[in-house]
Structure formats: structure tokens, C-alpha cells
Amino acid sequence: MAWRNVWRNRRRSLVTVAATTLAFTVMILYSSLVQGYLRTMERNLLDLELGDVQIHDPRYQDDPSLYSSIDDASELLARFDARGYPASARLLGFGLAAAADASAGVQIQGIDVARDRRVSRIDERVRAGSWLDPDAPKGVVVGSKLARTLVVKPGDEIILLSQASDGSMANDVYTVRGVLLGVSEGVDRAGVFMTEEAFRQFFSFPTGAHEIMLRRPADMSLDAFAAAVRDLAPGERVETWRELQPTLASLFESARGLMVMVFLIVYVAIGILILNAMLMAVFERIREFGVLKAIGFEPRQVLLVIFGECAIQTGLAILVGLALAVPGLWYLAHVGINMGKLGGMAMMGVVLDPTWRGLIAPDVFTMPLMTLVIIVAVAASYPAARAAWISPIRAIQHR
């Protein structure tokens, strides 16, 4: 009965279904883009800069100097290796870089080139030249903006100056091996990467490290992983990326919340359309509902008829919407939107990819779907209740 009622006012039903379909399709694509964007931001942040969890010496936060180091870093790395947690130590120091015409303050990072590949993909973000090579200790890689400031390109020489751990003056000449693509604001402006050996030599820093970066196994939650790491590194400061970058972490959360708000706003418009269509449908058939009530339909049986009609229309919209969304999603995920000049630029300290790609994941569908179903159910309940609890005499006398 519900099915046939849907086709009674063909045009009205088609308009309702079409509008619902359109909104649903657009919301799926929108959700895919937003989630793709967030996923890329998060992945870039984690893959290129933070890792999942970092360990520092407790003193490092207040005094980020050469001396605030984790002394038993190699011992910790051995423990993580035994557990199969990808981990790598980094050495951190500050200094001044000078080229032919310019100079700049820099953060120098000493990297175990082979090990670092387990935790970071920064080696894949080289724009010109190449990444570090343990066999070429005099070669350094610099951030994109730093290269511009110093006016250097691969093959050029730079001089680094600092104070070594023994208090002596550290200075040496290096060759720029590579210039990075955008990574993050900090790295772009001030990052100088060298091999671990080169760092130890430059700063006269024989053992220890300043930072251990870890990645979590896919089957472990971030918090569980951090707890496990804490157990293995007593006395050290262990922080998840969320703790290291609380602003960004909460930004990602609120971006998801914002997305649901947009769903709600779009769907409320659809809800009003459905409310109006259903009210008209109920009003036109008021005598019919009166007859149904008179011959013994209970309110819930009338509700079932109305919600049935609504469910058919919405179900149809969902099916058509999915069918339309699939090619759109495929395009967004595989081709993506060219970001033009914005690509490679950092947004809030995190770099953007040159193409904005959509994400294909279950909740790209489930979130727009669930919001739609809830809104439709709410919109239909008023007309349905009107029909279900109508007084039969008044309905039958209605003209």
C-alpha cells in the first residue's frame, strides 16, 4: 500500500526523491573530500614530522639544548627492536648557516639514514638533488624556504656554525645534497639534515640522542602504544603526536564535527521538503486515514503506512545516490583535484599535497547516510503522527 501511495502524486514524489538523492550524493562526495583532506594532513604530519610517539629527555622541553639528551638511547632502540616497534633516534642541535650572500638560524638534525626510513618518509620529499647518504657525511639536505633564503641549490656550499658539546667553536663546510619539498613550517624555514656521524663529529657529541621517534603497529591504538612505550622507557618523557600538537589534533576533530554540521544544515533543508510533501500527502488523504481508523487500524498501523512511504522514497534516493556517488568518488580518489599553486604549501604548519584526493572509507558513506535517515525520520514523524492519531469522524466529515 505504501509503495502504491508513493506513486500517487508522481511529480511530488519524484521531486522529493530527486532532491534527497542530490543532497545525499553531494554529501558523500563532500565527506570524501573533507576526510581525504584530513587524512592527508594527518598522514603528512605523522609521516614527515612527528611519527606516532616521541621520546625526549624530561629536561628537553624547558631546555632544548645539546645536553638534554637521552643517554641510553641505543639501549632503548634495542628494546623497541625486540618488540618490533619501528623506532629511530634523532640528534638535534641549533646553529647558524651561511652561504655566499646570506645567513640564517637553523635547526640541525642528525639522522640514522637507514633506520629513519622505518619511521619517516621525509627522504621521499626531496625537490632537488638527493637525500642523505651515510657514505657522504659532508652532504646536507636543507628545507625549501631555507634554500631560498640562503640562495643555494644542490652542489652549493654552506658553512655551519655552532657551539660543540665541549664548549669549543664548531664550524665546518658542507655541500648541499638536496633541497626538500614543503614539509612543515619549521623544517621549511630552518631544517638542516645531516647524517648521524656528521652530527656527532660536528658537535663533538659521541653518545646519546635527543629524540626517539616511533610508529605504532597497525593493530595498536595510539594510547595503548604510548603506554607500552612508557613501560619500556621509564624515566623518559613519552608523548603521542596528539600531545605534541594538541592544536592540530583538536583541529582535526573539530573539522569532523564541522562536517557533520554541514550535513545537518543541508539535510534540514531536505527534511523541510519532506515534511512539506508528507504533510500535503496526509492532508489530501485525510478521509482515507479516517476510514482506515474507523475500520480498525490502530495508530501504529497507520504510522507504518506513512513511514513505509517515506522509507521507500528515501531508500530509492539512497540507492540512486550511491550509484551516482561511486563514479564521482572514484574520480576524487584516483584523479583528485589539482591544487595548483596551493599544492606543496603549508596550511597551519602542515604541508598540502599538490592534488587534493578524496578518501574512500566506510564512514564516508555511513556518516551522510545515518544523518539522512535520522533527519528523514524526524521530518516524517509529525505528518505521520497527525495521520495516526486523527479522529475518524472528523476525518470522514472533512471535505
Place this chain on the structure above:
Amino acid sequence: MSPSDVVVSVENVTKTYQQGRVAVHALRGLDLEVRAGELTALYGPSGSGKTTLLNVVGALDHPTAGRVLIEGRDLGTLSRRELSHLRRDRIGFVFQAYNLIPVLTAYENAETVMALQGVPAPARRARIGELFAEMGLEGMEDRRPDELSGGQQQRVAIARAIAAGPAVVLADEPTANVDSETAEKLLDIMEKLNSERGVTFIFSTHDPRVMERARRLVRIVDGRVDGERGNGA
């Protein structure tokens, strides 16, 4: 006749409608008993309370005072749900016009009440088939109401009302919207159902020809029974 044969019992029923500040007394202490197998016609001037009486008997409306009993059950003591089941199981309704569900076929319309009761499809098919044959509706099963004449629609409505075997069928001016020839045919059918199947009918009418065919005539004036007479028999 034993008191158990009394299907409908209306005891001193009053119905007052409040229309703004004016109280409209549609029924003023009306008494009526209808026994199983009767074919009763209510007649009387317009506004005398016939429709109101049928609504009260059909559990569609509550009396302001007095009692209505259907097969001995006092409607005032029943819950909404029980009233709804009572309407479904014990009362058949035929309204003036246009009371079929337009999206359902004649057959589907006729079987609604039985389907609502949970009667299995084969039993429904047998019962409706029999009734349609008896009422000259063979071949009409798959037509929608808008493909049927007024008289045919009203016959389908009667089939729906009696299909589930109600204790009483209430019909408010069932012939008001059809031509006289069709009215005669409808009356033939009601008479036949009454005499052959013992279906109890109460209908209201203004139509003298309808009155002629009723076995019992009750005159309603000003919300009271003003007199009654038997017909023919």
C-alpha cells in the same frame, strides 16, 4: 427472543456538542435496542441525530451521558485499543461515499479488515470470492476504485464491511450518492445478505424507497426515538 440476541443496546444516550458558547444537543436521552438479524432503518429530519447515533454505536464517538453496549460490552469501559479491535472485529462500516482506498484494487479493499485480523490469504480469497460472486462483482477484483461505478464501489465497501463477519453493519445513508436504480440493487444485496446470512444492518436514510425495504423503521426526531414500526412482515 432471549436478551443475548441483543447486539446493540443504546441506553439513555445523550450527546452534546459544544459549538462556541452554544451547546448543540444532538442526542437527548435516546434508547434503542437492535437484535441479531434485524434490518433497521433510521429516518427523520435532517439534523435529528442519525449520524451522531451511528457514530456513537460504532465506537467512533463517545456519548456525553448514557451507555452503549455491543454484544453486552459497555463501550465506556473499553480502552482505545480495545475499541479499535472492536471496530475491526465486531462492527462493519459503510460510509456515504468515497470510502475505498484508491490505491488498492477492489479485491484488496474488500480483504483489508480480514488482513488486519490476520486471516490467512487463502481463507481471505475464498471468502471474498464468494461474496463478490453473490454481489455481482465477479471480474471486478483487479479494478481500482476509480475504474468502478458508484454502485460497484459501494458494493465493494459492503463486502469489506461484512467480510470479517461483524455483529452489526452500520451504514450512514449508503444510497445517498447513487442513482435510484443502483440504490435498488444495493438494497437487494443488503436484504439478501440479511435474510440469507443473517447480517444485522442499521442504516440511516432519507430515501422513502429504502424505508420501504427495511424490516424495522425507527423515526428519530430531536435526538430521541419518536416512534417505530415494522414493515411488511
